[in-house]
Amino acid sequence: MTLLHTLQQHFGFSSLRPGQQQVIDTLMAGHSAAAIFPTGSGKSLCYQLPALLLPQLTLVISPLLALMQDQLAFLSRMNIPAASIDSTQSWEESRQIMQDVREGRIKVLMISVERLKNERFRQFIGQIPISLLVVDEAHCISEWGHNFRPDYLKLPDYRRQLNIPQVLLLTATATPNVIDDMQRKFGLSRENVVITGFYRPNLHLEVIPVTEAEKMPALIEQLIEDPAQPTIVYVTLQHTAERIAERLTAAGIQAQAYHAGMDQDRRRQLQQAFMAGSVPCIVATIAFGMGVDKADIRRVIHYDLPKSIENYSQEIGRAGRDGQPSRCILLGNQAGLNVLENFVYGDTPEPDAIKALLHELQLAGEQWELMPLRLSNSTNIRLLPLKTLLVYLELNRIIEPQYSYFADYRFKFIKSREEILSRFNPERQAFLTAVFNGSPLARSWCQVNFDAIWQQDGGERKRVISALDYLHQQGLVSLESKQMIEVYRVLQNNFDLQTETSRIHDLFQQKEASEITRLAEMIGFFESDSCLSHRLAAYFADHQAPVRCGHCSVCAGQPVQLPLPKRPPLPTAEQLQHWCQGLQADSQQTLSNHTLACFLCGITTPLLNRLKAKKQPGFGQLEQQRFGEIQQLLSQFG
Known part of the structure; x- marks a missing residue:
């Protein structure tokens, strides 16, 4: 079936838009590609059409559930067999989808990047031949992009592990630096990075x-x-x-x-x-x-x-x-600028928090097992910067990710134990008997005890999970897993604690400075005295836009200065002390100026959540002030 015939039959289009043709031709010639098109210009078709023509599954990484659901609704209307595996589904629904994928009835499978951390899913997808990996919102892989997601950094590795021959990167918002970053991390040829104009004349x-x-x-x-x-x-x-x-x-x-x-x-x-x-x-x-x-x-x-x-x-x-x-x-005015800045400052971990995490790593030995939420709470580092910090350690070859697993597995019998065992040969019956015996019943659920199963039968964890997964897929048991544990190999733990703490804190401060600069650039853009359309296109590497568009407020002769807010006066030392004293008393420790500034500006951190800071009268009292000024004030008043 030809490309154009498939385009017409399934999508009702007689031709492709500029950029789409080049990307799709690149993919159909067996190469990887990137489509950097503005919002609304048909990026999705660049994978939807090839998915129908490529021999195996197309696996799509999508950042948001709502995005997946909309894409699936569209694919359904186009009679393209597609599905997602996501957290909203019942086990029956996900089991049926996996069965359909195995049997080749699904052409497009959509998942979040976090799904690839799930050992049960990786075990399943590792058995499925895949033609194409599609990474939507691919700018998330760039540390210096506006929406960095540390888990995206692992996608090139997942691609290698799953032996996926081609990749397609899709984004609407990539600056020249981010484009270079994406290209380098996925090993794309420059000629296969297709950028269409960002200028929208309407x-x-x-x-x-x-x-x-x-x-x-x-x-x-x-x-x-x-x-x-x-x-x-x-x-x-x-x-x-x-x-x-x-x-x-x-x-x-x-x-x-x-x-x-x-x-x-x-x-x-x-x-x-x-x-x-x-x-x-x-x-x-x-x-x-x-x-x-x-x-x-x-x-x-x-x-x-x-x-x-x-x-x-x-x-x-x-x-x-x-x-x-x-x-x-x-x-426009600049009253909300402090709120945006405060989000940035709240994500920068303190040196003591970084030091505490690194100390825990040094005590771990050759393998470091961690539960992200627990580590976030114990070190007072928010989850997103915690993920970023782990990536920094990976990039410095201090740790290497191995795998993730669930600490807890439990199952419930849907069919009786006897009926399940009767379906298998004697060797498998013996193994399943050991699994069932090593999983004591608590109310209606059986808690899997891997050590007990190992001692009785020598059954390895991986084999136990595979067996239970199979029973789950067949509708014989209902299987649940929780408490994700990430496992890293420790490549070096004799590093100098202070030096590495300073190095990582410097990286976070660079990131913080980059984000604050990004906000300043945005204010500069809105206050520009040159054509807004032209400046916006140039920011995204489109140098073809007209110098004067004729349809922006600057071209209409109305450049602006965004009004500055009237901020209330800064508090006195006595006011600061009054607001902070309840929190200090509850914490039973000396809180840093950074933590106190977060508290006063209404920024939550794991430590402040633990102290139930929102219930204190001082929380958010200075949310209209700038974080840096409050931190400086706290330092002055000691």
Whole structure:
């Protein structure tokens, strides 16, 4: 079947867009490729069409469940056999999907990158021939990108382990440095990295300078012109989304809030209502938008500052996918800048926390087993920076990841023990008897004791899990696993503790400085006196955009300065002491200035969660202030 015939038969298109043809031709010629296209320009087709023509499975790594579900709904409409394995499914559903994959009935399987840490899944997928690995949001592999995810760094290794011949990287937001990083890590040829233009002639970019007090009236003014137009209003915090939606409703504008703190069913209903047009305006955090393929979004309004130019580009890219004129409006001031900066500062671990982790590593011997959540709590390092820190140790050849496993396995009989044993030959019956005998019953669940099974039968852990997995797949038992443990080989543990602590802390401070610079670049972009469309395209390595677009606020003769916030005066030493004294008393230890600054600025850390800091009257008292200034103040007052 030819490419064009398949394109027409399944997708109803007679031709491919610019960029799509080059990427798909590269893949069909047996090479790996990267598609760096702006949001809404058809990146997904670059794997969906080849998936139908390649002989084996196409495995897609997708960062968000909502994104997977939208892609699967589209593939289903196109009569393409596709599925995902995710945390929302029952064991019967995931068992059926794995069976369909084994028997070749599924052409596209979508998973999160975390699924590859699951030993049961790796055991399953390792037996499946795969033609193509697709990495969506591939910029997440770059440490210096705007959305670095440490687990993405392991994808080149997983690809080698699973013997996948080709890879396709997809992203809409990669700067030149990030493109180089992606290319190097996956070993792609430069000629197979396809970048299409980022310039969108139908998007009208507007920056309207407003103070905080003027923001809400300005938003209502924008919406009241045509309240039925499909619109997304982006905010930073969940409670802001709720508040703004209420205010808009009171003003007679049909609007609903959407954020990650809401029930999943409610979020799904809201997304469907927006897609259908029954809810024209969604007030959302960035939890909304990934995978929202609504062609006629006429307005994207940023009520709060976006997190970066990359985020801004991605969010406005959801407007006007039908090619019709659409407005992208920023109601801008610098009041929210401190909130964005505080997110960055809260993710930088303190030297003492890094030192405590490294000391634990030195005591581990040749193998280091860790439970991420427990280690996060014991060292006071948030989970994302903890993952990043482990990657830093990997890159410095101090540790090497081996595998992950679940500490606990338990199963429940669906068929009787006797009926299960009767299905197997005597040798397997003896092994399963040892497994069952070594798994004592507690209420209705049997807890697997690997040591007891080893002593009775010499059954290795891997064989026990394979056997239970098989019984689970056959519907004979229900198998559950929990408490993920990551295992690393310790390549060197005689490093100098202070030197390595300083090295890693320096890396985090560089990352912190890079993120703060990214925020400054974003303010510089919005305050630019040259064409916004041209500057945005150049940021993403597109140098073909017109120097003057004629449809941005700068080209309309309205460059802006974003108003600075009126911050309350800094507190006195007595106020600081009053706010901090309850927390200090509860902790029964001297808290660092960094921890106290997090507390006062309303930033949570594992230690502050453990101390139930949110219940203290001082929590978040200085959230309108800048973190660096509060830390400096604490140092002065001692």
